[in-house]
Amino acid sequence: MSEQELKALRVRIDALDAKVLELISERARCAQEVARVKMASLAEGEVPVFYRPEREAQVLKRVMERNQGPLGNEEMARLFREIMSSCLALEQPLKVAYLGPEGTFTQAAAMKHFGHAVISKPMAAIDEVFREVAAGAVNFGVVPVENSTEGAVNHTLDSFLEHDMVICGEVELRIHHHLLVGENTKTDSISRIYSHAQSLAQCRKWLDAHYPNVERVAVSSNAEAAKRVKGEWNSAAIAGDMAASLYGLTRLAEKIEDRPDNSTRFLMIGSQEVPPTGDDKTSIIVSMSNKPGALHELLVPFHDNGIDLTRIETRPSRSGKWTYVFFIDFVGHHRDPLIKGVLEKISQEAVALKVLGSYPKAVL
Numbered sequence: 223m224s225e226q227e228l229k230a231l232r233v234r235i236d237a238l239d240a241k242v243l244e245l246i247s248e249r250a251r252c253a254q255e256v257a258r259v260k261m262a263s264l265a266e267g268e269v270p271v272f273y274r275p276e277r278e279a280q281v282l283k284r285v286m287e288r289n290q291g292p293l294g295n296e297e298m299a300r301l302f303r304e305i306m307s308s309c310l311a312l313e314q315p316l317k318v319a320y321l322g323p324e325g326t327f328t329q330a331a332a333m334k335h336f337g338h339a340v341i342s343k344p345m346a347a348i349d350e351v352f353r354e355v356a357a358g359a360v361n362f363g364v365v366p367v368e369n370s371t372e373g374a375v376n377h378t379l380d381s382f383l384e385h386d387m388v389i390c391g392e393v394e395l396r397i398h399h400h401l402l403v404g405e406n407t408k409t410d411s412i413s414r415i416y417s418h419a420q421s422l423a424q425c426r427k428w429l430d431a432h433y434p435n436v437e438r439v440a441v442s443s444n445a446e447a448a449k450r451v452k453g454e455w456n457s458a459a460i461a462g463d464m465a466a467s468l469y470g471l472t473r474l475a476e477k478i479e480d481r482p483d484n485s486t487r488f489l490m491i492g493s494q495e496v497p498p499t500g501d502d503k504t505s506i507i508v509s510m511s512n513k514p515g516a517l518h519e520l521l522v523p524f525h526d527n528g529i530d531l532t533r534i535e536t537r538p539s540r541s542g543k544w545t546y547v548f549f550i551d552f553v554g555h556h557r558d559p560l561i562k563g564v565l566e567k568i569s570q571e572a573v574a575l576k577v578l579g580s581y582p583k584a585v586l
């Protein structure tokens with residue numbers, strides 16, 4: 223390519239950037255207007271709701287449908303995700319608590335869902351995220367709920383039994399683990415590998431094959447593992463990209479998870495009910511009486527109405543020995559007439575039924 227051609231293309235890019243800039247600013251001014259309208263239409267004592275997950279899901283979906291390339295749909299939606307995040311911050315800067323410390327996959331999930339223009343607050347444990355939301359110190363919390371290799375995150379499920387929370391969103395993240403070392407690590411003398419118990423489990427086969435005799439030490443998070451390695455010469459950590467760059471560690475081995483499709487699903491928790499978008503999921507907790515056929519009775523209304531169950535999990539109820547609760551996720555919104563009917567039918571048979579929330583299916 224000649225210098226001339228390159229110069230001409232850059233002139234075109236500059237002109238386009240000027241247009242993009244003007245359009246983004248116009249969009250941001252529009253969002254400010256939206257905030258003004260929301261404030262003006264409040265009833266006496268009503269609190270304004272600036273964050274609208276159902277609207278955000280629609281915007282991102284439409285972007286993906288309209289996109290003609292060459293950028294991929296996900297890439298384009300990610301850009302719009304950030305624009306919308308900044309527009310919302312003009313209306314109201316969202317405060318989001320997540321399972322920390324900084325550098326965890328949960329932080330990456332929070333950014334994927336809300337964008338980067340939020341005030342984020344790392345918490346030391348899952349139930350602290352729940353407490354922070356319950357106390358009203360933040361607008362939303364982000365917690366892991368299930369992993370495709372290791373199954374349910376029981377701390378999260380149990381926290382739902384203790385706190386009144388509304389689930390208002392979900393996000394899925396591909397989880398890639400790396401074996402990380404610090405500047406001072408003697409790589410042929412590694413005698414300890416730190417990571418979160420879930421991550422150690424997700425890399426079990428790889429560790430058995432490559433470091434069978436090295437001690438595996440479970441710590442509170444992958445980011446904590448990365449932090450420890452920084453100051454030690456004989457240890458390594460299993461963690462992801464964010465923790466690696468945050469603590470300046472290098473990858474001794476990349477993508478060491480046993481399953482290449484290893485993914486984790488995260489939930490956004492808060493107190494805000496989300497209206498239907500037409501492509502939603504609902505999460506409920508149900509406890510049935512301890513009698514034969516109880517689980518069958520619970521599942522029949524879903525089957526009879528052709529409702530797609532996406533997950534069912536059992537946990538001890540914590541209110542009696544050998545009694546259980548079921549966590550169920552299914553496709554649909556609790557305000558849909560069909561779903562309403564199913565929930566009514568179940569509540570006739572159940573000891574207790576609680577709708578944890580209906581929320582748009584993950585777009586990104």
Ligand SMILES: O=C(O)C(=O)C[C@]1(C(=O)O)C=C[C@@H](O)C=C1
Pocket residue numbers: 253256257272273274275277278281305306309310313
């Ligand atoms: O449509 C709204 O209610 C807005 O506040 C605008 C907007 C946007 O930028 O598109 C911003 C924040 C909301 O979460 C959803 C959408």
